[in-house]
Amino acid sequence: MKYQINNAVVIGAGTMGAALAAHLVNAGVRVTLLDIVPRQLTEEEKARGLTLDDPQVRNRIVRQGLERAKKSRPASFFAPELADLVRIGNLEDDLDVIKEADWVLEAVIENLKIKQDLMARIDEVRPEHCIVSTNTSGIPVTSIAEGRSEGFRQHFLGTHFFNPPRYLKLLEIIPTADTLPEVVEFISHFGEYRLGKGIVPCKDTPNFIGNRMGFGSGAFALHYILENGYTVAEVDAITGPVIGRPKTATFRLMDLVGIDVWEHVGVNLAAAIPHDQHAQKYLQSEKANKLIHTLVERGWLGNKTGQGFYKQVRKNGKKEYWTLNLETLEYEPPGEKPRFDSVGEARGKETLKEKLEVFMNSDDRA
Ligand SMILES: NC(=O)c1ccc[n+]([C@@H]2O[C@H](COP(=O)([O-])OP(=O)(O)OC[C@H]3O[C@@H](n4cnc5c(N)ncnc54)[C@H](O)[C@@H]3O)[C@@H](O)[C@H]2O)c1
Incomplete structure (x- = not known):
C-alpha cells in the first residue's frame, strides 16, 4: 500500500475531536489538534490584561478541549502522560501544519456550510497524498466535498467514529463516488489494525447506518x-x-x-x-x-x-x-429508585432473549 499515517491533524477539539486526537496518539501517531480562535475575552483574560492577539487566548478553545479529554472518564488516553504528545494550534495561525499531514480528520460542529468552508481551506494546503475525512454524524459526505479539487475528492471519505472513540468498536467508513478504492482500503485497514475498530462500510445515505x-x-x-x-x-x-x-x-x-x-x-x-x-x-x-x-x-x-x-x-x-x-x-x-416488576424479573434472566420475552409478556409501565 502506498499510504502511511505518521502525522495526523484533527480539526475540532470538542467531545469527539479531542477524544479522537487522544486515540490517535494511543496508536502511536503524531497528532496536531486545531480549533477556532475565540472572538471574545473571558473575564479572567481581561483581568490578566490579555488581548485577543495573545497566543494563550488564541489557543484557549483547543487547550480547553484537550484538558477535557485528559479528564474524561472512561479515560481517552491509554496513559495520562500521552496527552503531552498532542500538539495544539488554531485554524488561523496553524493551518499550515496540514502541509505535513498524512490524514486530516475533521470533527467540527455538525453544520454543512462550516464543514464545506473548512474543506475549501484544507484543499489549498493539503499535500497530494493526504487523506481527508469527516466525522459527520449524518450529513451526506459527498456534499461536504462539493466544489473541491479532483485530488481532494479522490482522497476524501467519511470516517464515522462513535463516542467515546477509544472504547466503541464501530467505525463506519463512507466513501463517495470519487474516493479512490485504495484510500478506502487503506483507511479501513488502518482503522481495524492500528485503531482497533470494527469496520462497517456504508453507503452515503443520510445518517448512514x-x-x-x-x-x-x-x-x-x-x-x-x-x-x-x-x-x-x-x-x-x-x-x-x-x-x-x-x-x-x-x-x-x-x-x-x-x-x-x-x-x-x-x-x-x-x-x-x-x-x-x-x-x-x-x-x-x-x-x-x-x-x-x-x-x-x-x-x-x-x-x-x-x-x-x-x-x-x-x-x-x-x-x-x-x-x-x-x-x-x-x-x-x-x-427512590424506580421499580418495575418486569425490570426486576428481567434482571434475573440470563439471556437477552429471555429478558426481552419478560417485557413482551408484561403489562406494567416498563
Ligand atoms: N458527540 C457525539 O457523540 C458524536 C459522535 C459521532 C460523531 N459526531 C460528530 O462529530 C462532529 C463533532 O461533534 P462533537 O460532539 O465533538 O461536537 P462539539 O460541539 O463537542 O465540538 C465541536 C467543535 O467544533 C468547533 N467549531 C465551532 N464552530 C466552528 C467553526 N466555524 N469552524 C471550525 N470549528 C468550529 C467548536 O469549537 C468545537 O470544539 C460533528 O460532526 C458530530 O455530528 C459526534
Whole structure:
C-alpha cells in the first residue's frame, strides 16, 4: 500500500475531536489538534490584561478541549502522560501544519456550510497524498466535498467514529463516488489494525447506518416518553443493560453525545428524508423538539457543560446526580429508585432473549 499515517491533524477539539486526537496518539501517531480562535475575552483574560492577539487566548478553545479529554472518564488516553504528545494550534495561525499531514480528520460542529468552508481551506494546503475525512454524524459526505479539487475528492471519505472513540468498536467508513478504492482500503485497514475498530462500510445515505437507526428510535422514544409522562430515572432504568443496551441507556447517552449535537443531527435528518413518513412523525414531534431546543438555548448541553438531563451536584462533599423534571425543567435530587416488576424479573434472566420475552409478556409501565 502506498499510504502511511505518521502525522495526523484533527480539526475540532470538542467531545469527539479531542477524544479522537487522544486515540490517535494511543496508536502511536503524531497528532496536531486545531480549533477556532475565540472572538471574545473571558473575564479572567481581561483581568490578566490579555488581548485577543495573545497566543494563550488564541489557543484557549483547543487547550480547553484537550484538558477535557485528559479528564474524561472512561479515560481517552491509554496513559495520562500521552496527552503531552498532542500538539495544539488554531485554524488561523496553524493551518499550515496540514502541509505535513498524512490524514486530516475533521470533527467540527455538525453544520454543512462550516464543514464545506473548512474543506475549501484544507484543499489549498493539503499535500497530494493526504487523506481527508469527516466525522459527520449524518450529513451526506459527498456534499461536504462539493466544489473541491479532483485530488481532494479522490482522497476524501467519511470516517464515522462513535463516542467515546477509544472504547466503541464501530467505525463506519463512507466513501463517495470519487474516493479512490485504495484510500478506502487503506483507511479501513488502518482503522481495524492500528485503531482497533470494527469496520462497517456504508453507503452515503443520510445518517448512514448506526445513526439512522439510533435517531429514528431515539426520536420515537422521546416522543413516547413525553406523551406518557415517564421520568428520566424511569426511562434509564428500563432502557439500559436490561434490554441489551449500554448503561448510558437513553438520557445518559443524550448527555454524552451533547444535546446540541442531538438537535443538529435531528434537524438535518428530518430535512434529508422527507419521503420517510414514519420517521417524520417522530422527528417533527413538537413537544420533543421544543424540549431539546430549550435545553440548547439554556446551554444545558449535557456532559460537556456539566448539566443536561442529569446535573452533577456536590452535597456534603459527595457527588449526586440530579435528574431533570421533563415537565417543570427543574432538577430534582435522586429519590427512590424506580421499580418495575418486569425490570426486576428481567434482571434475573440470563439471556437477552429471555429478558426481552419478560417485557413482551408484561403489562406494567416498563
Ligand atoms: N458527540 C457525539 O457523540 C458524536 C459522535 C459521532 C460523531 N459526531 C460528530 O462529530 C462532529 C463533532 O461533534 P462533537 O460532539 O465533538 O461536537 P462539539 O460541539 O463537542 O465540538 C465541536 C467543535 O467544533 C468547533 N467549531 C465551532 N464552530 C466552528 C467553526 N466555524 N469552524 C471550525 N470549528 C468550529 C467548536 O469549537 C468545537 O470544539 C460533528 O460532526 C458530530 O455530528 C459526534
